[in-house]
Amino acid sequence: MTITAAEDLGETDELTQEAVEVDSRLWGKLGPDGDGRYPLICHLLDTSAAAFVLWDTWLRPGLRELITAAVAPNDEAAARAIFSAIAGLHDVGKANKIFQGQLYAKTADAAVRGIVEELATAGFDVTTPPSAVPGRSVPPVYKTVMRRHEAVSLFVQTGIWPRGSDAVADVWASVVVGGHHGRFHPRFDPAVRAADCLTANGFLAGLTEAKWGAQQQAHEAAVLNACGVTRTQLDQPVHGEKTTTAILLLTGLVMLADWLASGAESVAHGHGLTIDPVADPTAWMNSRRTEYFEQSIPQTLGVYEDLADPLTAIMGDFADSPSPLQDIAPTIGRGLWIATETTGSGKTEAAMLRHTAVPGEGILFALPTRATTDAMFERIACYYSSSTNAASLLHAHRSLNSFYTNAAQPGDGLHSTPWLADARNALFAPVSVGTCDQVLLGALRQKNTPVRLLALANRHIVIDEVHSFDHYQAALLEELLAWWGETDTRVTLLSASLPTAVALRYAQSYGGPSVTVAPHYPGHISVTASGATSASVTSQRSYSLRVNLQETPATTLVDTHLARALHYRQQSADTRIAIVVNQVQRALDIARRLAESGERVIVLHSRMAAGHRAAVTRELHEVAGKASGQRGVIVVGTQIIESSLDLDFDHMISDLAPAPALIQRAGRLWRSTAVVDGVWAAHRFPRPTPVPTLDVIVATDAAGLLDAGASLPYLPGELRRTTDALRRDDRDSRVIAIPADVQQLVDAAAFDPRSPDLEDVSGELELIAAARKLQDAETVVVPFHHDHNDGTILSRETTHRELSAVTEPDELAEYSTRHIERPTVDCFIVQPEGASKWVWRASVEAALHSRNPHVVRAVLALTFPLSASNVSAKTGIEEIPGFDLDDEQGMRKRGSMQRRLVPVRLVDGAVYDDLLGVRFR
Numbered sequence: 001m002t003i004t005a006a007e008d009l010g011e012t013d014e015l016t017q018e019a020v021e022v023d024s025r026l027w028g029k030l031g032p033d034g035d036g037r038y039p040l041i042c043h044l045l046d047t048s049a050a051a052f053v054l055w056d057t058w059l060r061p062g063l064r065e066l067i068t069a070a071v072a073p074n075d076e077a078a079a080r081a082i083f084s085a086i087a088g089l090h091d092v093g094k095a096n097k098i099f100q101g102q103l104y105a106k107t108a109d110a111a112v113r114g115i116v117e118e119l120a121t122a123g124f125d126v127t128t129p130p131s132a133v134p135g136r137s138v139p140p141v142y143k144t145v146m147r148r149h150e151a152v153s154l155f156v157q158t159g160i161w162p163r164g165s166d167a168v169a170d171v172w173a174s175v176v177v178g179g180h181h182g183r184f185h186p187r188f189d190p191a192v193r194a195a196d197c198l199t200a201n202g203f204l205a206g207l208t209e210a211k212w213g214a215q216q217q218a219h220e221a222a223v224l225n226a227c228g229v230t231r232t233q234l235d236q237p238v239h240g241e242k243t244t245t246a247i248l249l250l251t252g253l254v255m256l257a258d259w260l261a262s263g264a265e266s267v268a269h270g271h272g273l274t275i276d277p278v279a280d281p282t283a284w285m286n287s288r289r290t291e292y293f294e295q296s297i298p299q300t301l302g303v304y305e306d307l308a309d310p311l312t313a314i315m316g317d318f319a320d321s322p323s324p325l326q327d328i329a330p331t332i333g334r335g336l337w338i339a340t341e342t343t344g345s346g347k348t349e350a351a352m353l354r355h356t357a358v359p360g361e362g363i364l365f366a367l368p369t370r371a372t373t374d375a376m377f378e379r380i381a382c383y384y385s386s387s388t389n390a391a392s393l394l395h396a397h398r399s400l401n402s403f404y405t406n407a408a409q410p411g412d413g414l415h416s417t418p419w420l421a422d423a424r425n426a427l428f429a430p431v432s433v434g435t436c437d438q439v440l441l442g443a444l445r446q447k448n449t450p451v452r453l454l455a456l457a458n459r460h461i462v463i464d465e466v467h468s469f470d471h472y473q474a475a476l477l478e479e480l481l482a483w484w485g486e487t488d489t490r491v492t493l494l495s496a497s498l499p500t501a502v503a504l505r506y507a508q509s510y511g512g513p514s515v516t517v518a519p520h521y522p523g524h525i526s527v528t529a530s531g532a533t534s535a536s537v538t539s540q541r542s543y544s545l546r547v548n549l550q551e552t553p554a555t556t557l558v559d560t561h562l563a564r565a566l567h568y569r570q571q572s573a574d575t576r577i578a579i580v581v582n583q584v585q586r587a588l589d590i591a592r593r594l595a596e597s598g599e600r601v602i603v604l605h606s607r608m609a610a611g612h613r614a615a616v617t618r619e620l621h622e623v624a625g626k627a628s629g630q631r632g633v634i635v636v637g638t639q640i641i642e643s644s645l646d647l648d649f650d651h652m653i654s655d656l657a658p659a660p661a662l663i664q665r666a667g668r669l670w671r672s673t674a675v676v677d678g679v680w681a682a683h684r685f686p687r688p689t690p691v692p693t694l695d696v697i698v699a700t701d702a703a704g705l706l707d708a709g710a711s712l713p714y715l716p717g718e719l720r721r722t723t724d725a726l727r728r729d730d731r732d733s734r735v736i737a738i739p740a741d742v743q744q745l746v747d748a749a750a751f752d753p754r755s756p757d758l759e760d761v762s763g764e765l766e767l768i769a770a771a772r773k774l775q776d777a778e779t780v781v782v783p784f785h786h787d788h789n790d791g792t793i794l795s796r797e798t799t800h801r802e803l804s805a806v807t808e809p810d811e812l813a814e815y816s817t818r819h820i821e822r823p824t825v826d827c828f829i830v831q832p833e834g835a836s837k838w839v840w841r842a843s844v845e846a847a848l849h850s851r852n853p854h855v856v857r858a859v860l861a862l863t864f865p866l867s868a869s870n871v872s873a874k875t876g877i878e879e880i881p882g883f884d885l886d887d888e889q890g891m892r893k894r895g896s897m898q899r900r901l902v903p904v905r906l907v908d909g910a911v912y913d914d915l916l917g918v919r920f921r
Helices: 040-058 061-071 076-089 097-101 110-121 140-146 149-158 169-178 197-205 210-227 231-235 243-262 264-271 281-300 310-318 324-331 347-356 370-383 436-443 449-457 471-486 500-511 554-571 584-596 610-624 659-666 716-726 742-749 761-778 800-806 844-849 853-860 888-893
Strands: 027-029 336-340 362-367 391-394 431-435 459-463 491-495 523-528 531-536 543-553 577-580 601-604 634-637 651-655 693-700 733-738 824-829 864-867 877-879 901-906 911-913 917-919
Touching (some): 027 040, 061 076, 076 169, 076 210, 076 243, 097 149, 140 149, 149 197, 169 243, 210 281, 243 264, 243 281, 336 347, 347 362, 347 491, 370 610, 431 436, 436 459, 436 471, 471 500, 500 523, 500 742, 543 659, 543 716, 554 651, 584 601, 651 659, 659 693, 659 742, 844 853, 844 901, 864 917
Parallel strands (some): 336 491, 391 431, 543 693, 577 634, 577 651, 601 634, 824 901
Antiparallel strands (some): 523 531, 543 733, 824 864, 911 917
16 A cells, blocks of 8 residues: 555645655654664554544543534544544654754764665755855754754644744644644743744745655655544634633643653564554554553553442441531532531542542542642552552652552552653552642643643542642632633532632632632532532531630740640640641740650651651551550641641640631541530540640730731731631630531631732731732733633633743742742752761762662652751751752753752751751751
8 A cells, every 4th residue: 555645635736746655764763772763654653543542441531522522523433533643643743854864963873874874865855954044054043943843743734834823723733733742832932932933934844845745744644544534624623612622632632642652662562563554554553552552551551440339448337327428429420519527527538439429530639748648648549449540649759658669569459550650640640649739730831731731631630628728829729720610620629618708719710700609618519510509518527626825925935835735744644735836946946845854756847858757647647546546645746737637636736827727727636536516425535625625826026916927927917817716705715616617717817819808907918928929820820710811721712822831931840839939949968977867878979860769769768848048057057069950961960850959968066856857056
């Protein structure tokens, strides 16, 4: 079979083109040493084959319907074929002399030079493109375009380099193939300088003419013929109103298909195939689809497997007695579900029960911190212990988790795969548990945004502790909610409390500005394309909580915490006591003095090595978990303790914090004892007070007002409103009815920057702080939301310039999802003679340059975040010179996981304490 450059392309030109056979000397992949040439035609057909399998086995039905409506209304079979054809055409632009000869590479290996000689002998022009000005080379801005084969692929589809003002809906196929390396072309970022449209046309035309153009057309004809698609179908504009949505999803899908087809095992299988892809491209593609990708994709990417008996797997012994919230959860279909209930009421199980009611759909569970993420991963693994699902843990230090260090094999419950173990791919696992940062990254403009958005739209997203989001993170979440609403993604938001204004904002982000709903507490809100509803539920835990307020000068705040804890210890040697403070240094000071007094103390905060923090988290569950029988411990920690850690304390002493945080912290009191309508079940151990009691220490300044420094990271205004609400009846204490009083307390303390209360200076300060966070979010987010001044990206009129901005700048790190006014770096301490187990005793080079996974894990276990300003002589944490993060040559020597690590040493009395963590001088 000979494929011609004009065959099946929908052309009407009367001129007959000369039959041109696909030339298998053109390469698509080379081995690591430049050998093992893999023909371009094979890679194109492989990617189409992978695309067919992704559509059939991985992509959820709702996204298939959305794409079908856009590219082939009412004809899913045609949409499937069109997507697979586009996937195959992604690298047609590699059939050009710059790519084939690596003409703009700094060096070309012998294998490439040999290929160039072959092609030159066959009549291909392999000379470096000339400039329009004799004697001068092509200007860099045009080289940037010409060296990108995906930009050439775009040009092959349309024959014209787009202008920034052109709409993408009319040339969607070219947009998708042009974006398959994670950036949409043309690029208009100021740092890149967009190439002039007319001049770029001339240079690109030179790469698509003569024998090169004929090969591009022949390769395209082979792919279209194998997929059963015509050129006319690809030239049709996308239909309907979800044009940009479909383009983003298709781009992500093509990227994913390309990744799967490009793997070493995939290429090795292709090398072993005996079918001639030039003579029979359809047979090649079908063979690759059935013999390789239908087997490999479930083993690499993973395909979600439903739980056989979800009720028993999730509820265990309580399968016959679900709470009201858990009882309603399986009836919630598609859309957004916001569930607010008291702590310890089984919201996690409710989210899982909702999840399992819709078969065949993966899940991503997100939480605020790494510690809570690790703890939740263990719970999720228990639910799926009888399944064979592939899974991923999503955070920067996931390689330290036993899931990876003692990797389970398929058949042993949740397991990883080598493909999913790659940080780039982990987000695609059928079952994922990660930090909220890993989800919120999808809202940010950066490279590879389309593939991340695809992963986030193809499963059920559950986000716990959403009350902990500040205005910046909430703005990111609102953008994603708009994306999820557009793609009809199931989303579940969980919290023990949520201000009314925030709940409404989230509902409108998902369902549109016309949504009007008033939350109940405890209760749930459902938002779908047809509207929104709100309903109350009977609480699983209803009781009285006493809150005692004690004012103290900020200068004696540590003393007051200490005195209160020791008072409780004198009353009983067995009680479990928690002290939760808002600043790391305060936690260190309190814990150190308690340890010096002979108390058994466990400390948890962010200024600890990652491995140390993980060990402490495990110890906490052993000594203070709901099922633990150990007593007599004092736990001192920061806000980490309030979020999703399943702990049980008899007493809790807390810094003043915003009302939602106090509600969360109090939820760790008497957590293991059931209570209904104020009647407590039998306690496993004697409780020291008639009702749970939270002691809140209020730090004041010399004038008797809330001390601004001691209040950080919170603003005095939100803390003042919280104290005012708590002092409604009595200055020193209040009995809060849980859950009856929670919504009123949370709403009274909340600050809405879109409807601010500016009665005093603190209100103005809050508005300034919130406005700065919202403005900073506006500059980095993908504009999905309906209320952007310049409109939403999800519009039929979206232009190339607007879409290009979605994939700029480079990929961002986790901390980009947090509003950090002072830059943060990940440090590790180098101390050859150090006594602590949490310091590195070998050379810095051994830590940063190693690719050995055991060494890399050991280094990551020693890392801790620190404000860049605290790496200074003032703190005794000194950066080791010679390993600058801006040193490009030094960066190339580093392992991929160590790229952003800063080696430091301890001077002038700074130490790493195996109990307390990093102690400044």
